[in-house]
Amino acid sequence: MKMWMKPLGSVLIAGSLLVGGAAVPASLGMNQAHAAEVVAMNVINVAGKGEIKVTPDVAYLYIGVESNAATAAAAQKKTATSMSKLNTLLKGEWKIAAKDIETEQFNVSPNYTYSDDNGQTIKDYSSVHVLKVTYRDLDKLGQLLDAASEAGANRIQNISFAAENPDQYEEQAIAKAMSSANKKASAIAKSANRTLGAIVSISQDDAEAPIVYAQYERATADMAAGAPPTSIEPGQITVTTRLTVQYEMK
Secondary structure (H helix, E strand, O other): OEEEEOOOOOOOOOOOOOOOOOOOOHHHHHHHHHHHHHHHHOEEEEEEEEEEEEOOOEEEEEEEEEEEEOOHHHHHHHHHHHHHHHHHHHHHHOOOOHHHEEEEEEEEEEEEEEEOOOEEEEEEEEEEEEEEEEEOOHHHHHHHHHHHHHOOOOEEEEEEEEOOOHHHHHHHHHHHHHHHHHHHHHHHHHHOOOOEEEEEEEEEOOOEOOOEEEOOOOOHHHHHOOOOOOOOOOOOEEEEEEEEEEEEEO
């Protein structure tokens, strides 16, 4: 959380001090407490929210392969073979940099079956390897997913869209949040027959750039039958920030 603060004006309390400063009247503490209460009664705290609609410029794809076999080693080998083809496709034909391809999930696990005679037994093994792929040419996103499916990817879990550098929009969101706070504080002061004074403090929640998810579903049979290419629409995302602002009230 970011915070900016302006000290409140000093409150001068007249009191008697003994020569030499050796003693302070007991009433001074009471006067200070009263002054703090008065100051608290003369401030307004409001929250302002600013939102900016942004067209996403990056997609994160979670794509991979799941294979089944009688043994763990066989399942892993089948997955590795398909993943090799998928990596060649992504790095070669689609020119995706190695830094934009990372393993998101990898596991090999048994699948069980149950019968009254034998109880729980191992049926076979599953091997799953999923990549997180960062892709920026959003106009070709559907084509990339179709190509990955044809290359053997059978685990296309989801697609998420985002602004890769949301900080560039934060200034606009802050300006909107501050305008919102000013309007609220002015309305409150007017309703109380008071006027708005200087800003005492501002605190900011972290700016939010939520990720928007889309689903990809395309059956292999449809592709073989000449189905049209997949079309993925990223839409817009909203960058949001919130300010808590304290004002003096005259």
